[in-house]
Amino acid sequence: MPSIKYDAVIIGAGISGLLSALALAKERKNILILEKSAVIGGNCRSYTVDGFQVDTGAHAITSLKKGPLVTLMDKYFDIVPKFLPHGHYYVRDGKKLQIFPYTLQEFARFGIISKKDRLLIAHALLDATKNHTIQKKSLDMSVYDFIKNYKLSSKSISFIETFCYFLSGKSMHKTPVWRILSGGGTTDELTHGMKNKISGIVGIVKNKTYLNQGYPKGGIKSITNAILASFPENRVTICTNEKVIKIQKNKNTFTTATQKHKYRSGTIIYTAEIKNIPKILENKIPKSFKDTLSTLKQTRSLTLWLGLKRKREEFNYTGSEVLFKTETPFWAMPTSNYDPQLAPKGMQLIGFTSIITGNRTQKEQKQLLLSTIKETYPGIEKDIVMQHTQVTVPEKAAITVGARFPGPKGPISGIYLAGTDTDKRSMGITRAAHSVVEMINLMKKDKFI
Ligand SMILES: Cc1cc2nc3c(=O)[nH]c(=O)nc-3n(C[C@H](O)[C@H](O)[C@H](O)COP(=O)(O)OP(=O)(O)OC[C@H]3O[C@@H](n4cnc5c(N)ncnc54)[C@H](O)[C@@H]3O)c2cc1C
Known part of the structure; x- marks a missing residue:
């Protein structure tokens, strides 16, 4: 069997997987990350569309004064992203913006x-x-x-x-x-x-002073890039296009199988959707763990990025705005106001995120969102030079009544969990960072590090 021995195999190269890899590599562990898609970063990525650099959804990063991401950055990052103050949250009322109370x-x-x-x-x-x-x-x-x-x-x-x-x-x-x-x-x-x-x-x-929340200069990929640049040499291997389809523990060794290869390790760090663990793990899973998984629910969001050929007066602010008096409420963020490099010179980039509710199809949701945007900002259609739609699951588990988040302890010994479906604190990237801090604490307790 073509196999390599790693201290830990990490499943998923989203922010949770990358933060876990960095922490463990700095603790002198040899790490293999297996990522099913062709790209690194999961929901924490940026890429270019027609000259505009979009993020995977409009992002404001929370708890930047004192929070889990800062804890991890202080301890493990060699290079840190530059966070620009988020600014106000506004509520839009017709033409007016009111600061959130x-x-x-x-x-x-x-x-x-x-x-x-x-x-x-x-x-x-x-x-x-x-x-x-x-x-x-x-x-x-x-x-x-x-x-x-x-x-x-x-x-x-x-x-x-x-x-x-x-x-x-x-x-x-x-x-x-x-x-x-x-x-x-x-x-x-x-x-x-x-x-x-x-x-x-x-x-x-x-975060009353707003300094606690920020947007990373260069887009959210700056966070991912800072992690990659901080990996110690020869400690972390990343394999993309390798979907994990099977994990099996035999004595003290895990064998992780993708469609291409099998890898052996002493430990597994699972940062993909934990609801899929029963489909992948061959060993017996305790009923209590399955019961916990059954309480977790997900949400789908649709983000529409609009590139405008000019800077419009309505978006003359740094911060986010919420529109609520509509069947398609949205959260909008003009990201090029933070960093003009995200749009071609003189142009503007705005991300509008909405939650897909009911049985709406992606197409219906996009049409509804776009018509709400056109109604809210009359004449905007004349300025649109780029449209890009993203349908994503913002967090692997939404915060719902009765939801139970399992924490870092996996269903069998040697499997650790991290990611937005393991910890209920905060949201998004901050939640992912909480989960990694928690996992590292458990690993220390277990004397893995
Ligand atoms: C529209 C939108 C708006 C958002 N706004 C904010 C915000 O304002 N602030 C904020 O902090 N956060 C925000 N987020 C959330 C934040 O981006 C995510 O919560 C965070 O990136 C999740 O990181 P993760 O590593 O836990 O999960 P993911 O990014 O989902 O990473 C999991 C990775 O595992 C891989 N994977 C899955 N299954 C397998 C398998 N079988 N084998 C191998 N690999 C696998 C996936 O391909 C993926 O790369 C937003 C997200 C979206 C979509």
Whole structure:
């Protein structure tokens, strides 16, 4: 059998796989990464379309002051990306942009929602805080179940619904209250003082100075590139176009099979979708692990990147905007405002991300999103010189009521898990980084490193 012995085989070359590889290589381990696609970076990539450099979805990176990505960068990166301040989060109301209300006081003045509803929502938030101090579990109920008794207007409901989608990936019927209170979370949502957090209506808010959130100069591929450039020499091998189809443990050795080869290692780090483990792993999997997997749900998003031949007045800001009063709410980010190199000279690049809801096809979702964009920014169609659509799963598990995230311990000894379906804290890349920090801690405990 053509085999190579590695200390660890990592499945998946997304940000979780790459961060894991860097940490372990720096701990003097020999690593093999197997990636099913032809490219490295998973959902943390950038590439060029007609002269515009798009990311895999519009990205704002959270917890940059003190968070897991910074912890890993400080410890393991030789080269770090340059993060530019994210700026404000705005809510679009017709032609106007209103800064997202970060505190209850600001929320009280947030004119997009009626005064009556603002008061009701403030009450609901305070009730939620009280509930939290009495009973943690009460916050794992759905946002819908929580607010249904407050008799809010349909406009306020659609505002809350939109934020549920963007903070959890799911509707208010499936989003747990704790997720909204922590705003996608920048810390350990259910263990830290919820009362402090509620000083903001959602926790994006926690990052009140905005410096805590950023966009990497050069696009999100700058994060991936910094990891690749920090790999110590001869410690990490990456094989692309190698989909892992089988893993088997025999005594203390794992054999990992792709369609092309078989590889042997003492340890496996699994960063692909954990729901697929039962299809790949030949050894017996405990029922409790399978039960945990069955609680995890996913969301699909559609991002439409528009390249504009000129810079439009509506997008004259650095930050993100949310449009909520529509059947296709979106989150938009003019990324070339951070880094003009992302668009040809004098042009502008904007990413519009929406969640695919119901049974809509990709084509229907794109058409709806594009017509909403045209309605929101009259005349924009005359400026569009590039359109690019991406359909992706932003996180391998959405935050839903009752979802249980397994943490870094795999179903059998020697398998470690990392990625956005193993840890519920925060979102996206920060969540991936949390999962890797957690996994390294477990590996230390297990004396693997
Ligand atoms: C539209 C959109 C917007 C986003 N916005 C933000 C944001 O604002 N802020 C933020 O922090 N994050 C954001 N994210 C999320 C963030 O990009 C992801 O959560 C993160 O990149 C996930 O990293 P990962 O390594 O855990 O998973 P992935 O990137 O999914 O990587 C998993 C890798 O495993 C590979 N793989 C799967 N199966 C196999 C197999 N059998 N064999 C070998 N390889 C396999 C896949 O090809 C992939 O490369 C956004 C994502 C999207 C799509």
